[in-house]
Amino acid sequence: MKGKTQQKQQVDLLISHALVVTMDKAFRVIEDGGIAIKDDAIAGVGTTQEISMTFDAREVLDAKGKLIIPGLINTHTHSPMTIYRGFADDLPLKEWLYEHVFPIEAHFTNPENVRAGTRLAIAEMLLSGTTTFNDMYYYMDEMARVVDQVGIRAILSEAVINFPAPNAPTPDEGLTVIEKLYHDWQGHPLVRIGVAAHTPYTVPPEVMKKAKALADRYGMLFSVHVAESRWEFDKIMKEYGASPLKHLHNLGILDKNMVSVHSVFLTDEDIQLLAQNGVGVAHNPQCNMKLASGAARIPEMLEAGVEVGIGTDGVASNNDLDLIDEIRTMAFLHKFNSNDPTVISARKAVEIATIGGARVLGMDHLVGSIEVGKKADLAILDMEKPHAHPLYNIYSLIVYSLHGADVEHVLVNGKFLVKNRQLLTLDLGRLYDKVERIAKKVREHARLLGVLNSH
Numbered sequence: 001m002k003g004k005t006q007q008k009q010q011v012d013l014l015i016s017h018a019l020v021v022t023m024d025k026a027f028r029v030i031e032d033g034g035i036a037i038k039d040d041a042i043a044g045v046g047t048t049q050e051i052s053m054t055f056d057a058r059e060v061l062d063a064k065g066k067l068i069i070p071g072l073i074n075t076h077t078h079s080p081m082t083i084y085r086g087f088a089d090d091l092p093l094k095e096w097l098y099e100h101v102f103p104i105e106a107h108f109t110n111p112e113n114v115r116a117g118t119r120l121a122i123a124e125m126l127l128s129g130t131t132t133f134n135d136m137y138y139y140m141d142e143m144a145r146v147v148d149q150v151g152i153r154a155i156l157s158e159a160v161i162n163f164p165a166p167n168a169p170t171p172d173e174g175l176t177v178i179e180k181l182y183h184d185w186q187g188h189p190l191v192r193i194g195v196a197a198h199t200p201y202t203v204p205p206e207v208m209k210k211a212k213a214l215a216d217r218y219g220m221l222f223s224v225h226v227a228e229s230r231w232e233f234d235k236i237m238k239e240y241g242a243s244p245l246k247h248l249h250n251l252g253i254l255d256k257n258m259v260s261v262h263s264v265f266l267t268d269e270d271i272q273l274l275a276q277n278g279v280g281v282a283h284n285p286q287c288n289m290k291l292a293s294g295a296a297r298i299p300e301m302l303e304a305g306v307e308v309g310i311g312t313d314g315v316a317s318n319n320d321l322d323l324i325d326e327i328r329t330m331a332f333l334h335k336f337n338s339n340d341p342t343v344i345s346a347r348k349a350v351e352i353a354t355i356g357g358a359r360v361l362g363m364d365h366l367v368g369s370i371e372v373g374k375k376a377d378l379a380i381l382d383m384e385k386p387h388a389h390p391l392y393n394i395y396s397l398i399v400y401s402l403h404g405a406d407v408e409h410v411l412v413n414g415k416f417l418v419k420n421r422q423l424l425t426l427d428l429g430r431l432y433d434k435v436e437r438i439a440k441k442v443r444e445h446a447r448l449l450g451v452l453n454s455h
Contacts, residue, residue: 018063071131073357076311080117128404129379157194280360309357
């Protein structure tokens with residue numbers, strides 16, 4: 001009597017014959033690998049032979065010559081600021097922010113422009129392999145609608161600041177906006193609402209504590225720009241007798257639900273406080289270099305056990321959202337700054353951009369690695385390029401050789417958002433026209449204000 005043939009499990013998509021970099025706990029790299037996807041999740045990961053013997057699918061993607069990595073995670077950005085790309089370059093941080101960015105934002109931050117800037121940012125992120133981002137800005141309800149429509153994954157943190165914001169005249173009104181956002185979007189599969197306090201120098205202690213209390217009440221992520229510049233460090237030391245990070249510690253702000261953004265000027269004690277309190281850091285190397293803010297002490301943070309993710313910041317201070325380019329910069333910056341070529345290995349750089357970022361955002365149970373049960377957020381890159389050959393070490397290839405433009409397909413929550421380099425849920429032609437019309441108005445208004453940087 002012949003044995004019964006085992007019935008295969010039905011799934012929605014099978015991807016076969018790829019090089020799969022899982023970023024799981026064992027850092028498995030699977031040659032001739034396959035992934036099975038059912039609904040929004042990964043149902044199987046293994047060799048193509050193993051996957052094809054276990055699963056049947058309505059759709060099959062032959063990914064021979066392709067590399068599959070977990071979708072990249074941008075732990076800090078300001079998406080709507082894509083409309084200001086190149087607006088105020090080559091300036092120090094304080095002048096850039098107070099004399100150029102704040103004045104123009106006060107006039108142009110409105111629902112229509114936020115929607116346009118967010119769409120442009122998401123298009124750029126998806127086309128370079130980012131599937132999750134943590135944003136800090138205003139009109140997060142408008143951003144949430146765009147995220148829902150396009151299908152990317154996001155934490156949207158409405159910013160609280162101690163002067164009239166575009167959609168909240170006072171910090172207390174800003175906190176009310178955030179609480180309503182939380183209830184409106186609670187349970188959404190792609191959108192999480194967070195709380196953001198702009199900086200220790202733009203948010204006074206009583207407001208900072210209120211903002212953190214709101215985040216704690218609902219378990220929302222809490223993000224703060226911390227110690228980005230020497231100017232900020234000196235200002236907070238003078239006003240409060242402590243470093244910016246120690247000042248937040250004294251207010252009872254530091255815990256595992258906080259993201260400390262930038263964190264360039266940290267003392268040895270600050271690094272230990274981050275580690276002891278489980279605070280994650282969003283590292284923004286290109287922004288910090290462009291504004292000459294400095295090099296964050298990332299190797300020391302990693303050595304102390306601090307969780308680190310990578311962010312692009314907004315394109316007004318970067319000027320792109322390509323995380324593959326960002327992780328290359330990160331690796332080079334810290335090798336150069338420490339005079340040690342062994343710091344931040346290629347594998348560690350990829351880890352920071354994937355599962356490391358997921359840990360910083362408290363999402364490592366959902367995304368950041370290719371494992372059964374996790375959400376099917378994947379970036380598929382074309383390796384049939386001259387700069388992808390020969391292959392000795394896949395992590396080195398990703399960090400030092402590949403580009404965001406090598407991304408061919410992107411899935412979020414099991415759905416293709418990019419296929420053959422084409423965005424499936426955004427109309428780029430209409431978007432470009434819209435953004436250029438906004439930019440023309442920005443230029444005209446900036447000239448009237450005298451804040452257009454022309455040097």
